[in-house]
Amino acid sequence: MRGAEGEPPVVALDNAEIVYDRHFLAVQGVSLEAHRGEIVALLGPNGAGKSTILKMISGIGQTERGEVTRGSVSFEGDDVTNAKTTPMVDRGVTHILEGRRVFEDLTVEENLRCGLYRGGRRLRSKKSDYELAFEYFPQLEDLLDVNAGYTSGGEQQMLVIARALIHRPNLLLLDEPSLGLAPKLVEDIFETMREINKNEDITMIVADQNAKETLEIADHGYVLEGGQIELSGPADELVDREEIKEFYLGAGGDESQYSEVRHYKIRKRYN
Amino acid sequence: MSDVVDVATGLEFFITGLGKGSVYALIAVGFALIYKVTGVLNFAQGWFAALFGLLPVVLSTSLVVSFEISPLVAVAITVFAGLLLGLVLEFGIFRFFIGEPVLSVIVVTLALVASIEGIVQYLVGPGYRAYPEAVLPDWTVPLALGVELQGPFALAIVFAVATVAALMAFFRYTVMGSILRAAASDQQAAMVLGVSIERTIVVAWAISLTITSIGGVLFAMSTSGWSFAPYTNIGILVFAAVVLGGIDSIPGAFIGAITIGVIEELGTGYLDPVVAPGFGTVLPMLFLLVIILVLPYGLFGTERIERL
Ligand SMILES: Nc1ncnc2c1ncn2[C@@H]1O[C@H](COP(=O)(O)OP(=O)(O)OP(=O)(O)O)[C@@H](O)[C@H]1O
Numbered sequence A: 001m002r003g004a005e006g007e008p009p010v011v012a013l014d015n016a017e018i019v020y021d022r023h024f025l026a027v028q029g030v031s032l033e034a035h036r037g038e039i040v041a042l043l044g045p046n047g048a049g050k051s052t053i054l055k056m057i058s059g060i061g062q063t064e065r066g067e068v069t070r071g072s073v074s075f076e077g078d079d080v081t082n083a084k085t086t087p088m089v090d091r092g093v094t095h096i097l098e099g100r101r102v103f104e105d106l107t108v109e110e111n112l113r114c115g116l117y118r119g120g121r122r123l124r125s126k127k128s129d130y131e132l133a134f135e136y137f138p139q140l141e142d143l144l145d146v147n148a149g150y151t152s153g154g155e156q157q158m159l160v161i162a163r164a165l166i167h168r169p170n171l172l173l174l175d176e177p178s179l180g181l182a183p184k185l186v187e188d189i190f191e192t193m194r195e196i197n198k199n200e201d202i203t204m205i206v207a208d209q210n211a212k213e214t215l216e217i218a219d220h221g222y223v224l225e226g227g228q229i230e231l232s233g234p235a236d237e238l239v240d241r242e243e244i245k246e247f248y249l250g251a252g253g254d255e256s257q258y259s260e261v262r263h264y265k266i267r268k269r270y271n
Numbered sequence B: 001m002s003d004v005v006d007v008a009t010g011l012e013f014f015i016t017g018l019g020k021g022s023v024y025a026l027i028a029v030g031f032a033l034i035y036k037v038t039g040v041l042n043f044a045q046g047w048f049a050a051l052f053g054l055l056p057v058v059l060s061t062s063l064v065v066s067f068e069i070s071p072l073v074a075v076a077i078t079v080f081a082g083l084l085l086g087l088v089l090e091f092g093i094f095r096f097f098i099g100e101p102v103l104s105v106i107v108v109t110l111a112l113v114a115s116i117e118g119i120v121q122y123l124v125g126p127g128y129r130a131y132p133e134a135v136l137p138d139w140t141v142p143l144a145l146g147v148e149l150q151g152p153f154a155l156a157i158v159f160a161v162a163t164v165a166a167l168m169a170f171f172r173y174t175v176m177g178s179i180l181r182a183a184a185s186d187q188q189a190a191m192v193l194g195v196s197i198e199r200t201i202v203v204a205w206a207i208s209l210t211i212t213s214i215g216g217v218l219f220a221m222s223t224s225g226w227s228f229a230p231y232t233n234i235g236i237l238v239f240a241a242v243v244l245g246g247i248d249s250i251p252g253a254f255i256g257a258i259t260i261g262v263i264e265e266l267g268t269g270y271l272d273p274v275v276a277p278g279f280g281t282v283l284p285m286l287f288l289l290v291i292i293l294v295l296p297y298g299l300f301g302t303e304r305i306e307r308l
């Protein structure tokens, strides 16, 4: 039993099936939970359904004609199956989309400014507007007047996390934060995510292909494959599983080279 | 002596071009604003201007309605109608086209063009309608060499400059302005921050048609009355102006419109007698063709940032 006694999970998917365009089955029979204060890892190769799950939790999947056609999604005990994005944002869900979606022709400051509103109202806190962001990403302070499109990949990743942080979420969904970043930078950013999770009491679901780094900061992990959960468990146990080592951490090789992984092997062993 | 006359004539053409250009600018900025925020190319912008230009006539004479309103109030109502129509269009039509292919939205704006032509035919027909005396400025602005700037053009210049300055400040310094630009640059990324795309579109349409209504009324004033044909011409010139300015740039639309106005007026003044009547009106289009070839993003358009 994870989470505090009697408290419903922040997010729970119960046997969820997710379909795009009414016909394309992307996720099938997935059940997972994220409890207050946890970091949950969603792992798996390209096309496994990681992003799809996040998109249906935040509701943004509906803009891509995604729909939960079976099972349910709940948030803090309430049924939110196929809820729209705006009410989910109002409930405290902030989604960092895959691919470092900074507003390119806005400056870094203007990007941060866009995080200042929630539910049509200006967020107020004791700290000054961006202080929270600078606490975790001091580099951004020097870039305030730079067009976000001209900052480096690492800076853009920091910016989208900072922008989401200013938005004061209860639940933060992070999609591929490690994408295309140098290993050292990935380590730093993941370490900062962990600090944010602990200090600001923000529950996180992190979808990433970098299993090693993600499991290092996560409490619990799910491994997806072809839209289904193949493996799940406490992060520290998952790291030690042979299959994970073999297929997702690479035998000492480059751990993000999924294209070379032969996925069917995993399915064969766990079905 | 004749040199002075020539300079004076040239100045007159130029000043009139500036004035006309400012009228175009009010409509072009409305066009650019909608494109910038919502991605919709509203081909009906000039036709909306025609509708707004007609409204004071309709309201202040017993042409169509059975009551008359003071002409000045009629103008005020027209501007308010611009705001209102912006809201109505968004709630009634464009809201349902969020995320639909660009082509279907363009078809909708073309349908609006046809509808407006129909409405105008029904209301007054294509003929000329004199404007109520009371709203026509009876003053001019004297300039050098005995050249005078017409009242409506003077008003257009003031309104256009003020509008562009206000919009630029709005987009640069306010949170709402940043949010509108953010939503324009990446709808999904804005939505997951709680931005309501519907609301940004409402704001854009309301501001756009308010500005355009001012342009539509001032144009009618500059010719002391309203007739339909010139507005359809404006509808096309405005498109040229906006493309010249870079489509999604507010100051670009302004400068593009001024340029088009001046080119048109100088062309009409100097080339019409030599080449053929009406050549001045075609000239901006020829100019546009060259611009599209030389500057595909216009003068100030957003080039996609290409990172290495
Ligand atoms: N908008 C969409 N419309 C239709 N199908 C989609 C859409 N988005 C994703 N899919 C499909 O759904 C499946 C799951 O994709 P998803 O993006 O969730 O995978 P992922 O695990 O996030 O992969 P990656 O690691 O490459 O980001 C894939 O087969 C994909 O092609």
Ligand SMILES: [Mg+2]
Pocket: A050, A051, A052, A098, A175, A176
């Ligand atoms: Mg993905």
